Amino acid sequence: MAVNAALKQKMLDLGLTQDELAAQMNIALLEITGRPGEVSARTVRNLLNGATRRPIGRTCAALEAVFGCPTRDSGFDPPRTAAPAEDPVHRRTFLVAATGTAAAGATRRLRLGQLDTNRFHLEYTRLLHDDSQLGGARSVEHRAVELATRIQSSLAGGGASERIQRQLYRLASEVTCLAAFAAIDASAPQRARTHLDHAFTLAGLARDAESMYRVWDHLMLTSSQRENHAEAAAGAEVMKRSSVARRDPLYASLGHMRRANALARLRQPAESTRALDLAAKTFALAPREDSSSWISFYSRSEFDALSSYVWTALGQHDRAESCLHRTLAAIPSGMIRNKALYTAHLSLAQARQGEVELACATGRRAYGMLPPDSGSQRTANTLAITRQVIQATGTKEPEVVSWIEESRRWT
Structure with missing residues (x-):
């Protein structure tokens, strides 16, 4: 049996353990069918280790709901009988129901429970996926703020145990940090600081050291952006x-x-x-x-990417380029925003070493990776700096001059 690498990568992208994926699948089944699911960690283990190659029925529906894509995109064999195409209106109705149930549940029932926390967390994982694709899009930032507000509203009425309270305050802090990071990627550090002030309070209410650490990490990034x-x-x-x-x-x-x-x-x-x-x-x-x-974002590929920033600041652009090549060879394919960002930094490292034509080709590849609705201003800014470095060489090569003009439209 071969490990399902695609499913494993999707779980890594969303930060899900086997138990957590099982819980999210059960939540999705509750939303779809009105009855709790019975997916266990063992079910997920069979999906991961290749024992289950073609999930069917409720398992198939739950996987597609959690990851937002057909099961074949998660590394599984296609169904033996193709299902009819899903009505987009029906899917939008399902998604609205999935994202609205937790807020409605807070008014229907006096007591918040683990199911409410899990539903909110499912929305958060969808936001994480969108952020990894789009970067600092205002839509991601606004949806994160809206979700954090609903989590806090659910707590305002009381009726939650201390354990659930702390889980929800932690989740609200994490969601608010996601909003802050979207602002950071959009090169809006002051807006990010406003989010982080709020996230700091929420992390304190959760009494959670990891959440507090994340706030400090993002605060450090805003300081760096402000020079x-x-x-x-x-x-x-x-x-x-x-x-x-x-x-x-x-x-x-x-x-x-x-x-x-x-x-x-x-x-x-x-x-x-x-x-x-x-x-x-x-x-x-x-x-x-x-x-x-x-x-979990701080993987080997991310370690190399962050190391490249240090070498760049120290003027050792050859070492920065070497780090970025390792990063791009190892980074998960689904992390589109990061792949584009690090490819743009590779272009800059090449330009600073005088490899002008290569830098142009790499920069064009970086820009081509970004979706049309991407908000990753960090990538655009890096490409703008690359253009300045190339212009400063004074080259008159037609292809390079053409790239300089072309890149003005990107940034």
Whole structure:
């Protein structure tokens, strides 16, 4: 039996463990049929390890609802009898029902339970998927704010146990951080700071160290975008000294990595490379099993991408290019926003080494990856800087001059 790599990657993209995917499938079945599903972790295990190659019936419907695509896109054999095409109006009706039930349930019932939390989390996973495709689109940011507001409204009436309260406050903080990250990707750091002030309060109400760490991470990114690198370095120091970083080397590594980046921009090369070395050492100590939390984004490919930023700031563009090639070879295909962003940075690294024609080709490829409704201003800004570097060479090569004019329309 062969492992279903496509399904495994989709679970990684949404940060779902086997138990969590089973729970999300059961929620989807409740929404579709009105009856709770009976999907177990064992069912998911059979889907993952290849024992089940052609899911049928309720299992097929649940998978398609959770991932928003036909089962063949999740690595399964197509149904033996093709189902009729789904009516778009029916699908929109289902999605509205799926996203509205939790809010309606809060008014129908006095007590919030685990089912409410799971329903909200299913909406959050759909937002994560859209963010990985579109980047800093205002639609993602607005939907995240709206979801966080509904979660808080459900809590306002009381009627939840302390355990459920903390889960929902944590989820509201994570959703608000997603809104903040969409603003960061749109190069709107002040808007992101407003979201993060709110997320900080929610993480405190959840009394959750991982949520607080995520807020600090995003705050550090907004400081960096505002060119306040001393503040970014201070924020990274808080991250690497946090309780969660002391427990988990992956969190410690990210704190060291963020600090290395800030120090490089403060023109402290020795301190920056020392921090980068600590990031590598602690990353190597991190457990290799899949993490279901937000930190799972910090994979080997992401480690190399963030390392490239440090080498770029230190002026070592050949090392930055090497890191970016490793990143693009390993990054999951579904992470369209990140693939475009890192391809744009590869173009910039090539331009800074004088490989002008290659940089043009790479930049064109980066722009072509972005969906028409993408809001990833970071990618556009990187391509604009690439154009400035190429223009500064004074080249008169017709293909390069044509690319310069073409790229003006992108940025």
